[in-house]
Amino acid sequence: MRAMRIHGYGGPDVIVADEVPRPVPGDGELLVRVAATAFNPSEVGLRRGLLREVLPIGFPYTLGWDVSGTVVSAGAGFAAGNPVVGRLDAGGAAADYVVAPAGALVGLPPGVPVAAAAALPVAGLTAMQAVADLRAGQRVLVNGAGGAVGWFAVQLAKRAGAHVVATASARTAATVARSGADEIIDHTTTPLDGVGADVLLHLAPAAAPVGAVRPGGAIVSATGPVVAPPSVRSTHFVVAADPRRLAELVALVAAGELRIEIAATRPLTDLPAVHQDAEGDRLRGKVLLVPA
Template sequence: MNDTREPAATTATATIPAATTPATMLAARIHAYGGPAVIRHEEVPVPVPAPGEVLVEVAATSFNPSELALRAGLLREVLPLELPHVPGWDLAGTVVATGERVIGRLDAGGAAAPFVSVAPELLVPAPRSLPLTAAAAIPVAGLTAWQALFEAARIREGSRILINGAGGGVGAFAVQLARRAGATVVATASPRSAAAVRRYGAHRVIDRTAVALHEALEGEPLDAVLNLAPIGPGAAAALPALLGPGGVAVSVATPIPGGVHLVARRDTGQLARLVALVDAGELEVAPAAVRPLAELAGVHAEAEAGTLVRGKTVLVPDPGRRASL
């Protein structure tokens, strides 16, 4: 099921009465490292906020490709999971006690459920101009693009940057932010993503399935290369040759020899700035698909098979599948 239709945005808030908060919920949980089938949907208690935390009713979370490696156990040395684990780094929802619409990045996961308990300092007000389902696409992808461009690549007005693999969720933010900063944006994308990448503002889109990058660029040096694609080591090693003197290579996927391998971090100040750009009409957020949370294992399977729609896939808990009060 791929349904990109969303309800109209609203700025209204309404406290969710405690009496209507269910005692249990159906959450996605991982009990062991492995393939997509290790993701189960189970009845668990609705979390009780610890001192200093708030309960958030989750409107949506979203899928991030790095969650495949997390689920498979490939990141256990750097990001070990306490099993069973509720995934979901991106959060968009409503604070139960106040009705405030919020978004946040949860490094410990937990948003792949109807409710999650979090420290309020991890949250920022959600965009007023977007439905919460769309806002769930912002935290991880938006922060990754921001930090890659402005901290690692240090782009500025007049920079010339190549964004390799711009058709995904991070690419949508990176192209828009780089263009807004005054950079000349050259992007690679597959034919199915090219139109969206052009809409986001790329000055030039190269079909990475049809032509070699060094031929397409015709020897014009770059100030920065941002790699967002899981390319082979040989292709990664060839990227620095595209840079001019003082140029910077950054990757959030396959490491680039001599370049910066970025692991994005939570930053609520940057997240609030992204929200402000969205509400000012300067940053478009358009998830490629909105699907029920119950399909999370299928989303993982499609991503591993290379058949998942490009762009951000948002996942929505189904209120009708919650357990009784």
């Protein structure tokens, strides 16, 4: 089978399609035939070695944290052919098959497309954690609403009863509008200082618009610590794998209360080009990689 692996840190060209034996599951593990994995911008940092202090890996390393697919053989409460989705902290999803801890996987009910479900684990869980403390009636600014995390965050914030102001550029405005934001601001042309947000959800790699938050408000950042005035509470989090919450996201999708939007679906072997496009700022939204 094929596995998209790196044998050392470097540029996109270090990602190669290797032929490797199909993995064999051990106790508490399942073999999954991969329907799709999803690209996450943080994987660029992993591939370049920028995350080695917080996420050490061994080589060769198979990329891919998000996985959706079908169980190959029964075990741990799953039957052969069951569609599943999960987040694999050890990677390995960018392959034809992957072995996954059964506890990391969530079954997919009818109505949830198997391949598209791969967009949920990292991006959806990040968004869910970002909005965890929102209250109905709050004015919430989602900075980075044009990305996959922002897409989910807008929907989840609306579901929590917030009034959602979302940032977008001309390239992402149409996508952000489909997410259901109450207001959309082109952050490339309009200052954000007057937004008066109760909460800023900072989901973009650029500098946080601290001035958009009113005194007494809060900043919740998924991209790094944000220095804020003493009158503004600032917190930073690193999303954790949480199968229970992933199951909640899947249920929302199945009920039609949360939409998945896929920007592009590309062959698994396009992964080096996807990384190159990401470094060149040519990607918007969630990109799926699918085995042939």
